Amino acid sequence: MDFANLHPYVYHACLYPFSRGQNSLSRTCYASSLYLISEGKGIIRFRGEDHPVVPGSLVYMPPGLLHDWYADWEEPMVHYCCYFDWTFIDRREAFSTPNMICFDLSQLRQSLIGPAFPIPIPELMTVNKLRIWMDGFETFFNNNEYINERTYYRGLKIQSNFQQFMEYFLTFALKENNIPDPRMLHLLERLDQDLMTGSVKPLEVYFRELHMSRGYFFEKFHQATGLSPTQYMNHFRINRAKDDLRFSNLSITEISEKYGFSSVHYFSKLFKQLTGTPPKEYRAVCISEGFRQADGFGDKGIGGL
Numbered sequence: 001m002d003f004a005n006l007h008p009y010v011y012h013a014c015l016y017p018f019s020r021g022q023n024s025l026s027r028t029c030y031a032s033s034l035y036l037i038s039e040g041k042g043i044i045r046f047r048g049e050d051h052p053v054v055p056g057s058l059v060y061m062p063p064g065l066l067h068d069w070y071a072d073w074e075e076p077m078v079h080y081c082c083y084f085d086w087t088f089i090d091r092r093e094a095f096s097t098p099n100m101i102c103f104d105l106s107q108l109r110q111s112l113i114g115p116a117f118p119i120p121i122p123e124l125m126t127v128n129k130l131r132i133w134m135d136g137f138e139t140f141f142n143n144n145e146y147i148n149e150r151t152y153y154r155g156l157k158i159q160s161n162f163q164q165f166m167e168y169f170l171t172f173a174l175k176e177n178n179i180p181d182p183r184m185l186h187l188l189e190r191l192d193q194d195l196m197t198g199s200v201k202p203l204e205v206y207f208r209e210l211h212m213s214r215g216y217f218f219e220k221f222h223q224a225t226g227l228s229p230t231q232y233m234n235h236f237r238i239n240r241a242k243d244d245l246r247f248s249n250l251s252i253t254e255i256s257e258k259y260g261f262s263s264v265h266y267f268s269k270l271f272k273q274l275t276g277t278p279p280k281e282y283r284a285v286c287i288s289e290g291f292r293q294a295d296g297f298g299d300k301g302i303g304g305l
Contacts, residue, residue, distance in 0.1 A: 005087045010162040011098030012144045013082035018071035028066050030100040031083045031114045035059040040077035043070040058125040063114040080137040085114040097144045136165045180224035195236045238274050245283045
């Protein structure tokens with residue numbers, strides 16, 4: 001799955017209490033699923049092994065993975081569960097409800113299995129602040145039915161809450177090796193706002209506010225964006241300038257001044273460096289071939305510097 005398509009979407013979320021000794025039967029979920037044990041204990045079996053689960057156990061099942069649940073006889077487990085895809089998959093023609101589970105492998109339809117997350121996620125984890133996780137799950141509980149004209153507005157709220165929960169989950173599951181420093185995420189929000197409003201501060205203002213040295217700031221910034229701060233700001237301004245070249249009658253000099261470039265010469269040089277095309281030629285292609293076709297014209301991507 002391409003990260004550009006990443007937009008987690010929850011279909012069904014609920015609280016499920018097991019009965020004493022209950023077995024869920026071998027099952028394969030077409031979507032990804034996440035389970036939090038809130039009470040009791042039991043076993044989940046997958047990949048040929050049994051794994052005990054207790055309160056605080058957090059289990060992630062990627063789509064298409066065969067697994068079984070077994071509840072304890074004395075203290076049957078209760079789990080919070082949700083079924084979701086990393087990007088919305090329309091399976092309504094195949095399933096009457098969003099609870100998309102196959103109990104017979106001979107009937108499994110491979111084409112309907114959802115996408116896997118691009119980075120490996122641990123399948124067994126343990127959380128300490130159980131109440132926080134339970135509260136998070138409860139914000140997107142929903143009926144096992146598809147969104148319709150009566151429920152779409154509440155559905156917006158459910159998906160919004162789920163998105164926030166998934167940010168929390170991924171931060172916990174992937175740890176710092178795959179998640180940018182939260183301070184940099186806040187910094188990028190502010191920098192984007194400053195770039196949008198034309199009120200960018202000197203770089204030292206940003207890294208001093210974060211109580212970072214210049215070198216450490218540049219290291220963390222690059223980890224979060226793949227670019228240096230200057231490269232990031234140049235890409236932002238050039239992308240804004242491209243819109244004006246495509247959709248306005250402003251001159252190239254006016255566009256250059258509008259986005260804070262020191263001269264039209266520097267703007268033109270940087271534009272060609274990042275896109276492979278001088279701004280005048282880029283605009284000409286937009287006019288001759290149409291805006292949509294020119295949208296990806298000549299772009300070198302974020303590695304252009």
